[in-house]
Amino acid sequence: MITVAEAERGVMESMGRLPTERVRLKEAHGRVLREGITADRAGPPFDRATLDGVCFRFSDWAGGQREFAVDGVQAAGAVPLPAPEPGRCLEIMTGAPLPAPCDAVLRVEDFERIDGGVRARDGVELESGTGVHPRGSDFAAGDVLVPVGCVLTGREIAVAASCGRETLEVTVQPKVAVLTTGDELVEVEDEPKPHQIRRSNDLALRATLAAVGCTKVELNHLPDNPGAISWNLERLLQQADVIVITGGVSRGMFDHIPGVLEELGVKRVFHGVAQRPGRPMYFGTFERPGDFLHPEDTRVVAIFALPGNPVSAFTCLHRYVLGGLARMCGIEQSVPEGTLALANEVRRHPELTLFLPVVLGTGMDGRWSAVPRASNTSGDFASVARTHGFVEIAPGAGSVADGDAVPFRFWR
Incomplete structure (x- = not known):
C-alpha cells in the first residue's frame, strides 16, 4: 500500500484539465473563472462623497470659517455641478461626485441650517479629506481585480458587474457519474429484507458534490455482476469526466471493479492506501480520444473506486475526490484546510493514517479544538x-x- 501523501500526489498529477465555455454573468455563480477580470476604469472613477452633508474647500475651514452659503445640491447619479465659490459650499449626498477643489465633507449631523446656508455645530472637528473617497484609491484602470482560478461567488460577481463584464470565460461543468454496487442494497423507498440495507452512498455523494458546485451528476446502481458492471462502465467512460464507484473494490470473491477496469483499459495509478477508513481505495485514469468532428477533444477520465462502507466512501470523497475535481476544474485558490488542536489524546496506528470524525469544541481560552468521535466501524x-x-x-x-x-477538514 502507498501512503496518503503518495495517493494524493497520484491523484493530483493525473487529473486532466476541462475545457472552457463563455456564460452570461447572471449564470456564472459557482463556476470556476478561467480569465482574469480587469478594471475598465479607476475605482472609484471620481472623488466620491462618503457622507450626506456639505462639501467645501478645507482651506476655508482651516481659516476659521464655520458658516457657509449653499450654492446647490449635488445628488448621486446627477450631472456634476460646478465647484462652489471660495467660502461657499454644495449640499452633497453619499456617493455623489465631489467637485474639485472641494476636499472635505461636513456631515449633516454636524451642522444646523441657517437662512441660505449652514453653520457648523460647536466643537465639531474636521480634517482635509474627511468624507472623501479619492478617485483611484481602490484600484487603477487595468488592474486585475479577480484572478484566474477562483470559484465565483457574489463578491466576484459584483466586481465583474462593476467592470461591465456581461459574460465570463469559465470551466465547463464536469460530468460526474456515481456508480454504486452491491446485491444487498435496495432503494430508499423499499422495505428491506433482514439481509438487505437501503442505499445511501450515492445520495450522500451527490449531495456533497452539489455543495461544491458539481450539478451534472448521474446516479447508477448495479448488482455484483461483472457483465453488467463492464457494460455500464464502458458507457460511462465515453460520457463522464469523473467516475466515482462505491463497493466491489476490495479483494473478495464479488469485488469485480478492479478487474473490470483493467479489462476496459483503465490505467491503474494505485490500489490500496495505508489509511483507515478506506484502505482498499482504487484510483485510475482513462484517456478518451475526441470524435471524428473534434479529434482535439481528448479527455482524461478520472476513476475513483471507493470502499462501499458509508464512512469510508464519504471520507475518501472528501480527502481525494473533491481535491481532484478542483484540480480538473482549474481551481487555483481552493479554501485551505486548516489545523485544529486535539481536545483528547489519540493513539497513532503504527502503519496507517487515521481519519477520525470530530466535533468542534472550545476550551477555557475560547479557542476551537477538535473532539474525536470515533465511529463504530466504517x-x-x-x-x-x-x-x-x-x-x-x-x-x-x-x-x-x-x-x-492536526490537519482538519470540514464535511461538505
Whole structure:
C-alpha cells in the first residue's frame, strides 16, 4: 500500500484539465473563472462623497470659517455641478461626485441650517479629506481585480458587474457519474429484507458534490455482476469526466471493479492506501480520444473506486475526490484546510493514517479544538452525521497529545 501523501500526489498529477465555455454573468455563480477580470476604469472613477452633508474647500475651514452659503445640491447619479465659490459650499449626498477643489465633507449631523446656508455645530472637528473617497484609491484602470482560478461567488460577481463584464470565460461543468454496487442494497423507498440495507452512498455523494458546485451528476446502481458492471462502465467512460464507484473494490470473491477496469483499459495509478477508513481505495485514469468532428477533444477520465462502507466512501470523497475535481476544474485558490488542536489524546496506528470524525469544541481560552468521535466501524454513518469534520492522524509510534495541532477538514 502507498501512503496518503503518495495517493494524493497520484491523484493530483493525473487529473486532466476541462475545457472552457463563455456564460452570461447572471449564470456564472459557482463556476470556476478561467480569465482574469480587469478594471475598465479607476475605482472609484471620481472623488466620491462618503457622507450626506456639505462639501467645501478645507482651506476655508482651516481659516476659521464655520458658516457657509449653499450654492446647490449635488445628488448621486446627477450631472456634476460646478465647484462652489471660495467660502461657499454644495449640499452633497453619499456617493455623489465631489467637485474639485472641494476636499472635505461636513456631515449633516454636524451642522444646523441657517437662512441660505449652514453653520457648523460647536466643537465639531474636521480634517482635509474627511468624507472623501479619492478617485483611484481602490484600484487603477487595468488592474486585475479577480484572478484566474477562483470559484465565483457574489463578491466576484459584483466586481465583474462593476467592470461591465456581461459574460465570463469559465470551466465547463464536469460530468460526474456515481456508480454504486452491491446485491444487498435496495432503494430508499423499499422495505428491506433482514439481509438487505437501503442505499445511501450515492445520495450522500451527490449531495456533497452539489455543495461544491458539481450539478451534472448521474446516479447508477448495479448488482455484483461483472457483465453488467463492464457494460455500464464502458458507457460511462465515453460520457463522464469523473467516475466515482462505491463497493466491489476490495479483494473478495464479488469485488469485480478492479478487474473490470483493467479489462476496459483503465490505467491503474494505485490500489490500496495505508489509511483507515478506506484502505482498499482504487484510483485510475482513462484517456478518451475526441470524435471524428473534434479529434482535439481528448479527455482524461478520472476513476475513483471507493470502499462501499458509508464512512469510508464519504471520507475518501472528501480527502481525494473533491481535491481532484478542483484540480480538473482549474481551481487555483481552493479554501485551505486548516489545523485544529486535539481536545483528547489519540493513539497513532503504527502503519496507517487515521481519519477520525470530530466535533468542534472550545476550551477555557475560547479557542476551537477538535473532539474525536470515533465511529463504530466504517459502516456507522449515523455517528458521522453528528460530527463537523475529520482530523488526520499520521502513522507512527505513541500518541498525539491533547493540545497538539492536526490537519482538519470540514464535511461538505
